[in-house]
Amino acid sequence: MFTITRGRLALVSAVAVGAVVALAGCASGDPLDEGNSSADSETLVVGSQDYYSNEIIAEIYAQALENGGFTVDRQFRIGQREAYLPEIESGSIDVFPEYSGSLLQALEADAAGGSPDEVYTALEAALPDGLTVLDQADAADQNSWTVTQAFADTYGLTDIASLTEVTEPITVGGNSELETRPYGPTALKEKYGIEIAGFTPVEDSGGPLTVKALVDNKIQLANIYTADPNIESNNLVALDDPDNLFFPDNVVPLVSDKVDASAAEILNAVSAALDTDTLVALNAQSVNDQAAADTIATEWLTAEGLI
Amino acid sequence: MNLFASAIDWILDPANYVGLNAIPLRIGQHLVFSLVTVLIASAIAIPLGYLIGHTGRGRGLAVTTSGGLRAIPTLGLLTLVALWVGIGVVAPYVALTVLAIPPILAGAYTGFEAIDRRTVDAARAVGMSELQIVRKVEVPLGLPLLIGGLRSATLQVIATATLAAYVADLGLGRYLFSGLKTRDYAEMLGGSILVILLALALEGIFALIQRFVVPRGVSGRLDTAPTLRTGSPTAAR
Known part of the structure; x- marks a missing residue:
């Protein structure tokens, strides 16, 4: 019985500590x-x-x-x-x-x-x-549509429009807001007729997880910022954007x-x-x-x- | 209140019940993901917890390790595993299993430890083998605490499974991430409400299970006349 009492006590203390931590979190609220x-x-x-x-x-x-x-x-x-x-x-x-x-x-x-x-x-x-x-x-x-060098070589990709040459299904990966952005999968279809097979959320804004997914070929097309050093170090290609699908982002x-x-x-x-x-x-x-x-x-x- | 009303509207909007982002589909994914996670965690934690509880050995190690596991930030672990195995469902499964193990492990071994030593000794005295003691005495008597551990693990997993959407097209977390990033707070709050409802529903189910798994004779319902017919050690109290 002693064990149970002690267990209860521990439980009560755990709840109390949790509540204090939660309240402290509330108190610091909005940093702005x-x-x-x-x-x-x-x-x-x-x-x-x-x-x-x-x-x-x-x-x-x-x-x-x-x-x-x-x-x-x-x-x-x-x-x-x-x-x-x-x-x-x-x-x-x-x-x-x-x-x-x-x-x-x-x-x-x-x-x-x-x-x-x-x-x-x-x-x-x-x-x-x-x-x-x-x-x-x-x-x-800038935002860019980026593929791996190998993928670009296979289909002779240079600019965004050339994605129509791709014969395998293209899965797009990126933050979930990418789906609704004016340059997102919908724009690719409407503007260039590029068929996008699916969208995989990777919520790290073109960070290491997105790069790895691209290199692993789990996604074929990702939105990676052009000033990202990963483009060079991972042998990626940011497709040219002659039609300014993406706005210049100085x-x-x-x-x-x-x-x-x-x-x-x-x-x-x-x-x-x-x-x-x-x-x-x-x-x-x-x-x-x-x-x-x-x-x-x-x-x-x-x-x-x-x- | 206005935001709350629009969240309810979002939940009830028929447009959210079709296609690949339909609410029932996301709820189903969330539920299956969470239950499979708890199953995997149980398969690891229950045998281990029983071993510790029965032998009394390795308790210190288990307490320290599971305490350490509890301290791991799930999103950090998820990212780390995803960098190793890639995006998809594997990383969330691993990260959430790590989250679910400590409460189940604790439920399993404390369930055994909470049993009156005299009960176990009595079982040994009537000639039960160690395996029989585990199966017929310790497991049934420890069940309420184990279910308690499972209940707490399930609650944590349901609430945290929203993180699966960080690297996979899976679960109710999708609404939270896309709502947050596009300032669609009705969607975000609506998604959160669904997670809360799901958690409450499972809490209710577990509360029921917990009531029914208490073996006759150990519960507070002693007045319901425990049968002495079996001569089981549990009835001796």
Whole structure:
């Protein structure tokens, strides 16, 4: 009987501990609330997507701003655009590394694509009051339809349209939102007549699981960002996109009114130095060397003489 | 409340009952996946737990190991296994089995340990072999605690099986992931409600089973006149 009593006691304690942990979790609630209350006029809130490369750029912005005398509140890894865009629009976040084309499409579902400059101009017009974009960088990190080199060789694939040559069933893999994106499987069918056999969710935003699935041939077509160092290291091919199915996605700082001329100057200097090769190299330090975002940012800013 | 109403609307929307993403199909996948996971975990944990409970050996090791297993974050393990075996259902099965083993193991050996030693000694004294003691005394008497372990494992697995959708086109987790990423919170909440209902339904079933597996003579229902006819050691109390 003693064992049972002890078991009960352990159970009660376990429940109590669990409840405390659960309540503590509730108390810390929405991380953005804290950002709101602590934000004063001197503090700039820098946010980032839940994407390592975006976090590196955000960290670069943050460190450059800190070097310029600004106080920075970091609110990183917030989520996908659907989750953080309302926060930026409501003024909770002041600086956010964005991608021109994807942001434009999020603001205007029927926006027309085009060259990076055309997209940038359209984006400036589409932004709501209180938000602006600073200079865009040469660096682009675009969505792409990516296949393995072997798959591309088998069917002589070069661009997206050539996927019609593929005779085996094509399974697409990626985040579940990919299914409903304007460049998703439906667009492939309607625009190019490419038959997509199925969709497999792999919820790591083109990360290692998606790459492995592609290499293992469990999926044949994946949405991987062009600045991903895995493309080179795993012998993958991002198919050409001559028709701009994907919008050009140049890195651009999306900022609120609280970003003044001197802060804008700092961020523009960063954008001027950032090109795609640099971005791939920065990403590679994270992916291949497992370096932390702040270390990567400090090293690069120092090497460029920006801090 | 508005969101809640739209989630209910989402659940009732006939459009969500056709095709490859139909609600009944997802519920079925979720249920089959969860039950198979609990079966696999049982096949590993019950014999092991009985061995530990009967011999009294290796208890310390079992407690430490299952404590360690409980501490493993399931999503982390899932990703790790998926990087090794690739995407598909295997990785979720492995990760969720690891999640389900500790409560079942604990249920199995505590079930044996909770039995009054005098009962086991009495069984030995009347000439039962060790195997008979296990089969006729320890297993039936330990059943309520084992079912308790299975119940807790099933609840955890049903709730966590949503993670299977991270690497496979499977289960109710699909609604949660796609709802979250596309800001379709009605779909997300609707999916969550379905998971909760499923968990509650299984809880109810297990609560019933737990009532019926209590051997006559050990339950609080002593007043229902235990029969002495069999002379079984359980009736001696």
